[in-house]
Every structure is written in structure tokens, then in C-alpha cells.
Amino acid sequence: MNLRKHYLAGCLSIALAAPGGAFAQEQGQSLESAANDPTASITAYQFSDIYTPSYHNSTADGNTLQFRMAYPFRLGDLNNIFRITVPYISDSPSGASGLSDITIFNLATFDRSWGRFGVGAVALLPTGASGLSTEKWGLGPAAGFVAQQPWGSLGLFNQNIFTVAGKSSFPDVNISIIQPILNASLDNGWSIGTSEMTITYDWDRNEFISLPLGVAVKKLHRFDKTPVQFSLSYEHNFYDKSVAPKDTLNFTVKLLVPR
Template sequence: MNPSVKQARAGLTLVALIGLAITTGPASAQDSADELAKKLSNPVASLISIPLQYNADFGYGSEDGTRHTLNIQPVIPASISEDWNLISRIIVPVIYQDDIAGKSGSQFGLGDINPTFFFSPKQPTKGGITWGVGPVFLLPTASDDLLGPDQWGAGPSVLVLTETHGWTIGVLANHIWSVAGSSNDPDISNTFLQPFFAKHLPGGRTLTFNAESTYDWENQQWTVPINVTYSKVTRVGSQMMSFAGGVRGYADAPTGGPDWGLRFVVTFLVPPK
């Protein structure tokens, strides 16, 4: 695809998503910091959130390359019936990377956008299980060939979690197959598996452990980053926000993959009125 066309498409999509995010308005005062922290650990909660998630990964390949990624990832629930919600989760990556594949130079721009839509019951099951299911997509919006393949992708996604004794425990999984795209780029068949454990502490604080694992079926390779993050919900003026920071190590990665990384997140919270 012509690079200028890819950049234009990526830019228009990014502008539209940022516009949606900044029009959500300030948070309601009715939710306490502890309640908001619990909802933030639940990907299908009735809570509009706009995380700005910065990731830095170090130690790529022979040149000790680095990748910096800012994920803009609004989560927007909508009531579609008396009993069901539709939760839209969109990940928009903005990437700067340098020598991640030997002496490959630096690239900066938009990566591939990854929207997921969960249909989820408004009330947990009698056993206290919250779940959601729906489609996941991969949009080839990368502004550079080294920031993402020119492939359209789609597949199923599922989420199951429970809240017990101050913990939120669950798993998010999806699988994406190539459905269209350039014949010059390799096909995609990736399984994503993210178990997560969040311990809620007084004062809107949360300690979270997760493994954002991906299995590449085409290359028969796992990538398994294990993240440990600490977050705090607080009020800044009239806006409720969450601030988080943490580290990750890689239990498994492709040859030449990263060794370790950092994560910092600022999240704007908009509880329903």
C-alpha cells in the first residue's frame, strides 16, 4: 500500500478516536476511589475509561534496540437492552522504535489499531462470574511497514472474571486470523491469553499481576511478558483519575525479542451518571 495512503488512513482514525475520548467529560462524584479502582480492574464494568498507557521495552536483538509505545485505549460501555451491555475496547498504538531488528534504524508513527467489542450481561451469574464475548479486529493502520503488517484481521474474544475477598481474578483471550491484505506480508494467526490478578487495597490502590501472552501459530512462538503494576485512583480538580506504574520481564520471547520493560499509565475515569 502507498505509504501516504496508510498515513492518511491512520491519521484520520487516530483523530476520530481522540475526539471521542476527550468529549466524555468529567467524572461523577458518586463513585468512591475504592469503587472506581475495582471497576477499573473489570474490563466490562459500566465505566468509561481512557487509559494512556506508555510502554518501554529494552534489549532487542544484536543492537540492544528499544521500542516505546503509547497505547491510547478508550473503553466505552453502552446499554443495548435491559439485561445487556456492549463494551467497546479500542487500542491505538503510537510507536517509536530503534534498531529492534539488528541495524534496522528508527521508525515513528501509528501502529495497527485493535478494536474489541464485548456483549456482556449487566449482572454477574449466581456464582459471581462476570463474562463477555464478542469480535476482535485488527486494522492495518500502521504508518510504516516496520510498525505493523498490511493485513486485516478478525476473530473471537472472550472475558471471564470474578471478584472475591478483595481480589479481581480473570482471563481475557482472543484469536486473530488474517482475513485480507497484502500478499507480500505474512499471514496472521495469533492467540492472545491474558490471565490477571488484581489485589484491591484501601484508598483506591491496586496491585496487579498479568501475563499478556501471545502465541504466533505461523511461527510457533510464544511471547510472554509478565507485568507487575501498582495503581492509585485520585481526584485531580473535578476529574477522577488513576495513575499506575510497573515493570515487566519476559518469560519467553522470539529470538531477538526484548529482555525487560516498563509501564506507566494515566487513566481518565468517567463513571455513569
Template sequence: MKVLRLFTSGLVLLASQHVFAQQEQSKSSAQELANKLANPVASLISVPFQNNVDWGIGPLEGSKYTLNFQPVIPIKLSKSLNLITRYILPIIDQYNITGQGEHQFGLSDATVSAFFAPANPKNGFIWGVGPALLIPTGTQAALSTKKWGAGPTVLLLKQGKANTVGFLANQIWSYAGDENRSAVNQLFAQPFYTHNWPTGAGVGVNAEMTFDWQHKNTTAFLNPTASGVTKLGKQPIQFAVGPRIPVLGPRESKADFGLRGVLIFVF
């Protein structure tokens, strides 16, 4: 009986160590995945659905819902260089923006970016640089610039075990399109910070700023979020929620308040 008790105790100890090791491995994998998703040029296929709702827009107190479909597809060019392609296709549903009682629903213009980035970053420093394209996919005049545009895009970030801090920007100039529509000349800048725990839970904040040089105005939002990593069946996902705080904007288009919710499928 004593031998049996010792044997049973040994099995329980080994089982508990195995479960603990699995939990630690799971936590490590969750944090690693969260860190990769915090890096816009990570070699990882992801499909984010970013939902933004803004209320109290302009003098008509309009509302606007924007679903940004944002797949990220990496392409390995060599052992030392990757090409990370990012696509942003907005779907918009808005009320009382262009006029009292007016409603628009449909696609807005797409932005496609391609970052050449090192496959093996050193000391946590990561960079990416390449072209950005504006494609007039908008299905209604109020949702589109009706212009083709292009320009450079750049990303710089420093990533540690838990913290990611970085800066993304692109400058786009229009070069073709509807001659009756205003030219596009704008800079988009996004500083960001994220902290992830071993469980995959995280907090972060970014500022999204658009400098419209053509019309001499600036729009800025502050977006703090809380996030987590989990699975739907066998499918790894990340979700994030938080307020969308308008900081700057012209009176005719500035919102009073907003919310953001993000669901990311990882492959």
C-alpha cells in the same frame, strides 16, 4: 458555661463523625472505582494511556517505546445486556529493531474488541464474548502487518470486594490485505489478578502472551503493578507503575527488560 461546653463538645463530636463518614465514603468510592477499572467489561467510560518501554531487544540491543491509547466505551443494549467496546491504538517509537541505526516512529495496527456482557452479574461472576478486529492503521511497513483480521474474543472473571481474578483472550485470523505480507494467525491470552484496598490503592499482576501460529513462536511478558486512585482537580484518575518482565520470545525480538506506566482518565 457548662451548657456551652456541652454544646461545643456535641458540635465537635458531630463534626468528627461527619468527617469520618466522608472519609469512609471516599474510601468506599475509591475502592469501588478501582474494582470497576479492574473489570475490562465494567459499564464505565475510561481512557487509559498505557506506556511501555523495552530495552535490549534482539541482537542489536534495540529499544522500543509503545504508547497504547485504549479507550473503553460501554453501550447499554437493554436492562440485562451491555456492549462494551474497547479500542487499542499503539503509537511506537523504536531504534535498532529492523537494522543497525534504523529508526521508526508512527502508528501501529489497531485492535477493536466488542464484548456482549450481562448488565447485572451474579455472585461476582462476569463474562463477555464478542468479535475482535485487526485494522491495519500502521503508518510504516515495519509497524504494520498490512492485514485486515477478525476473530472471537472472550473474558471470564470473578470479582469480590477486594480481589479480581480473570482471563481475557482473542484469536485473530487475517482475511484481506497486502498479498506480499505474511498471514496473521495469532492468539492473545491475558490472565490477570488485582487486589484493591479501601483507599483505592492496589497491586496486581498479569501475563500477556501472544501465540503466533503462523511463524510458530510465542512471546510472553509478566507485568506486576502498583496502582492508586486519585483526582486531578475534579477528574478521577488511576495510575499504575511496574516492571515489564520478558519471559518468552524469539531471539530476534526478545527484550532484556522493560517498564510500564499507566494513566487512566475515568468518565
């Protein structure tokens, strides 16, 4: 088993998690609901501190600082959401630190009476420092939906990365990620739901390499006219066959810029 590949695949799963953050006033969607909806069109700047106090098959801990930007735009008659995620690993089981691989994502979204769905593509860029990069270029399809409910929202996202180029001495990255989305709106800007929960399947190994289960609590607060969402989540990963995150805490601050 390539332990390095599985560790980096775990980092990639975190980077590929679909973010909440959409706002469509024309549909009457509230900002509180939209902040947890990854299919709509709001500009969002997200800063996360992802701490892993324990790993399977390792006594080390780890930490990742992550910046993510989501930017909506129109291309012809289509609404699109472009997203870039830049992870910086400040601590890892190997002791290495530095920039990890960047992922970019574009989703064309389509409004429906029940909510919204989208189709698009995701790409992996081998920008990471030595020991923190897959050294592979990856590309694949992405699709998902979010259905609005009186109590909140539910949905599902799927993203796929398949190696298209890179250093032949490094193992390919051929993974699929399924992310369930469930959020319940509470009073005064509070909400509760699933954590990022990026369930990851490795096509080379023919097995799941990430099986997380977690919960997130979020609070939307307005500083004057600027909405900011704070979130704290806990996640446990049941995959334990390699050096993989066991327990993860994620604190995120997201600045929202409604159109």
C-alpha cells in the same frame, strides 16, 4: 524466521491487552475495584508510555505511546463495551517510527452473582506506517471473565486474530492471546496485581511468541470529582528466539468517567 513479523506481533500483543475500567453501581462494585475490571461499563480514556529498555537479540531499545478508549453502550438488552487502541511507535529496533496498526474490540457482558463474563470480537486494522504495519486485516472471537473476591478480583481473557484480507506479500497474522487477570485491593485507592501479561501463541509457527511475567502497582486518585488511575508496571518476556521485548516498563494514566 520472520523477525519483522514477530516484532509487530509483540506490538500487537500490547495493543490487545484487556484494560481495567468498569463500574456497575447497581451491583455495589466500588470504583477502586471497577478500575481494575475490564468487563464492566465505564467510559475510560487511557494514555500509556510503554518503554522497552532491552530486547532479546538486539542492543536497541524502543518506546510506544498508546491511546485507548473504552465506551459502554446498550444494544437491545445487552450491555456492551467498545474499545479502540491506537499505538504510536516513537522508537523501535529498526529505527522506524509512526502510527502502528489500530485494534478495535467489542464485548457483550453478562452479570452473575460471582462477577461478570463477556463474549465478543476483536479486529485488526492495517493503519500503520510503512514498516510498522502487518498490512493485514484481521478478525476473531474474544471471551473472558472476572470474578470478584473480598480481596480483589481474578479472571482470564482470550482474544484471537486471524487474517481475513491484506497484502499477499506480507505474512499472515494468526495469533491467540491469553491474559490472566489478578488484582488485590489495598487501602487508600492502592492496588497491586499482574501486569498486562499478554501470552501470545502463533498458529503459523505452532509456538508461543510472547511469554511475559510482570507486576503492576496502581493508585486511584480523585481530582475534585474526577477519578484518575495511575499505574506503573514491569514485565519480563521469557520468549527469546527473535527480536522481542525483554524487559518492559509501562506508565499509564487512565481517566474514568462513571455513569
